[in-house]
Amino acid sequence: MWQTAFLSVLYSGKIPFAPGTWGSLVSVFLGLPLLYFSQETLFLLAVLLGGIAIKQITIYEQNGGMHDDKSIVIDELVGVWIAMSFINLHTLSMYEGIVAVALSFVFFRIFDIWKPSFIGKIDREVKGGLGVVGDDALAGFVAGICVLLVMTLWSIM
Numbered sequence: 001m002w003q004t005a006f007l008s009v010l011y012s013g014k015i016p017f018a019p020g021t022w023g024s025l026v027s028v029f030l031g032l033p034l035l036y037f038s039q040e041t042l043f044l045l046a047v048l049l050g051g052i053a054i055k056q057i058t059i060y061e062q063n064g065g066m067h068d069d070k071s072i073v074i075d076e077l078v079g080v081w082i083a084m085s086f087i088n089l090h091t092l093s094m095y096e097g098i099v100a101v102a103l104s105f106v107f108f109r110i111f112d113i114w115k116p117s118f119i120g121k122i123d124r125e126v127k128g129g130l131g132v133v134g135d136d137a138l139a140g141f142v143a144g145i146c147v148l149l150v151m152t153l154w155s156i157m
Helices: 002-006 019-037 039-062 074-084 094-114 117-125 128-156
Strands: none
Touching: 002 039, 019 039, 019 074, 019 094, 039 074, 039 128, 074 094, 074 128, 094 128, 117 128
């Protein structure tokens, strides 16, 4: 039971329509208090939960679960938290912070769905939990860089 709650991010992955988007959205709200505390905390928790997720997804798949089951959205949490960890809320106005968090969500979903270049290669070729979490972690990293670029351009205009 705890494995299902963990892998589906408090059952948000069980929503039948767009579970990855719902899981990402729930993850944004779960990550906000941590991001307010510090970027480093959010990043380190994303890495820690990513490691646990890799192991638990591998166990799930070995016990007969489908590879990259749509209800498993813990990988979305890892990815969106990595994207959000590029944001330093303490240097932004409230409005800029909201925009940066929204951009993290949007860019992450774009890269997670589109899966360009090496993100797609990991998704297609790496098996088990590492493949499920790996592509989302990289999508989060690329999304975070995009957020930094947009926010930097915004600040110089």
